[in-house]
Amino acid sequence: MTGKIIAVIGGGSFGTAIADIIASNGHEVRQWMRDETLAETINRDHINTTYLPDYRLHPGVRASTDILWAAAEADVVFVSIPSSSFRTVVASMKAVVGGKILISTTKGVEAGSFDLMSQILAEEVPTARIGVLSGPNLAKEVVAKAITATVVASDDEALCQEVQQLLHSDYFRVYSNHDIYGVELGGALKNIYAIVAGLAESLGMGENTKSMLITRSLAEMSRFAVRMGANPLTFLGLSGVGDLIVTCTSPLSRNFRVGFALGKGKSLEEAEAELGQVAEGINTLRLVRDKARELEVYMPLVDGLYEIVFNKRSIREVTRELMLGEQKTDVEFILQSDSKDGV
Numbered sequence: 001m002t003g004k005i006i007a008v009i010g011g012g013s014f015g016t017a018i019a020d021i022i023a024s025n026g027h028e029v030r031q032w033m034r035d036e037t038l039a040e041t042i043n044r045d046h047i048n049t050t051y052l053p054d055y056r057l058h059p060g061v062r063a064s065t066d067i068l069w070a071a072a073e074a075d076v077v078f079v080s081i082p083s084s085s086f087r088t089v090v091a092s093m094k095a096v097v098g099g100k101i102l103i104s105t106t107k108g109v110e111a112g113s114f115d116l117m118s119q120i121l122a123e124e125v126p127t128a129r130i131g132v133l134s135g136p137n138l139a140k141e142v143v144a145k146a147i148t149a150t151v152v153a154s155d156d157e158a159l160c161q162e163v164q165q166l167l168h169s170d171y172f173r174v175y176s177n178h179d180i181y182g183v184e185l186g187g188a189l190k191n192i193y194a195i196v197a198g199l200a201e202s203l204g205m206g207e208n209t210k211s212m213l214i215t216r217s218l219a220e221m222s223r224f225a226v227r228m229g230a231n232p233l234t235f236l237g238l239s240g241v242g243d244l245i246v247t248c249t250s251p252l253s254r255n256f257r258v259g260f261a262l263g264k265g266k267s268l269e270e271a272e273a274e275l276g277q278v279a280e281g282i283n284t285l286r287l288v289r290d291k292a293r294e295l296e297v298y299m300p301l302v303d304g305l306y307e308i309v310f311n312k313r314s315i316r317e318v319t320r321e322l323m324l325g326e327q328k329t330d331v332e333f334i335l336q337s338d339s340k341d342g343v
């Protein structure tokens, strides 16, 4: 498959990383962004100086601030816009993307509706063929061509195959999955637990603690996802445990870095300002905490983090409460959506 026109909507870290992969595979990539100066720099110097200044992009990536130029002739449109602006941006191109393949790479939840991004795509462009891309894919490692794998999810098998072919290379491997909701939810939920892991790291907690947190995070996110209708087995794949591991262990994760800064005594505002990029987990934490209460899903790590971040309770006090909580069983969470096990 050569010579396709592919649109990437979003000029941030991940949109740029995806654009670079696709152009390296011989396709014409039209990347849309708001910042005219950045678009000019990408076209002239092939560097995204704002988000990935240390990497030279494939010259087949061409950037513009004209979303209709990017999307109208595209065979496939990747959308890599933070969840808070996702609907507005998709709405602005809906006149030209009907019937096309639209792929979200965004790992977040919409406030108010609790919609995931594939649901927004379906609502805004009902005739589109829809999929999501999610997995352990730190943008800086992807653009550095570190060996990486990801998941494309859709109930449209031909779409999965097309996206696999577009992205597949000797450093980027793409698996398919039909549980679109589970794959997408895994990517959104793990951001919350990356904040928890960053907090633990900043407090100098040991390897036992980190292992416990990752494992219990997986239990908790799976329990929530099953209640929401996802397949629990999805959480044992790249978009579940895979993405959880990478974001809970790497300082390249912005959510991890927000947790680290909070643990060092910074306010949420300071932590976010220092980052200068999107950390979806804070917004997702608020939304998931409310949804879990509504659905009566037991999520002690979400509740504990919420107390620390939004009610300013001390980390040590919340940790002590979690550790001294009711005694629980270990592994049956994965198949029982109503299980009340916990940390």
Ligand SMILES: NC(=O)C1=CN([C@@H]2O[C@H](COP(=O)(O)OP(=O)(O)OC[C@H]3O[C@@H](n4cnc5c(N)ncnc54)[C@H](O)[C@@H]3O)[C@@H](O)[C@H]2O)C=CC1
Pocket (backbone or CB within 6 Å): 010, 011, 012, 013, 014, 015, 033, 034, 051, 080, 081, 082, 083, 085, 088, 089, 105, 106, 107, 108, 137, 138, 139, 140, 276, 277, 278, 280
């Ligand atoms: N950076 C990473 O390693 C990965 C990020 N993702 C996901 O991709 C999504 C985007 O993240 P990044 O590209 O990393 O974020 P980023 O913070 O690097 O860039 C966000 C981009 O969105 C643009 N933007 C924000 N509001 C906008 C609006 N209203 N209209 C148009 N553009 C707008 C910004 O100008 C910027 O270009 C997030 O949901 C993230 O979870 C997924 C996989 C990996």
Ligand SMILES: O=C(CO)COP(=O)(O)O
Pocket (backbone or CB within 6 Å): 107, 135, 136, 137, 138, 139, 191, 194, 243, 246, 247, 252, 253, 254, 255, 256, 278, 279, 280
């Ligand atoms: O989703 C990611 C890697 O898979 C990136 O995580 P952050 O948004 O925390 O940087």
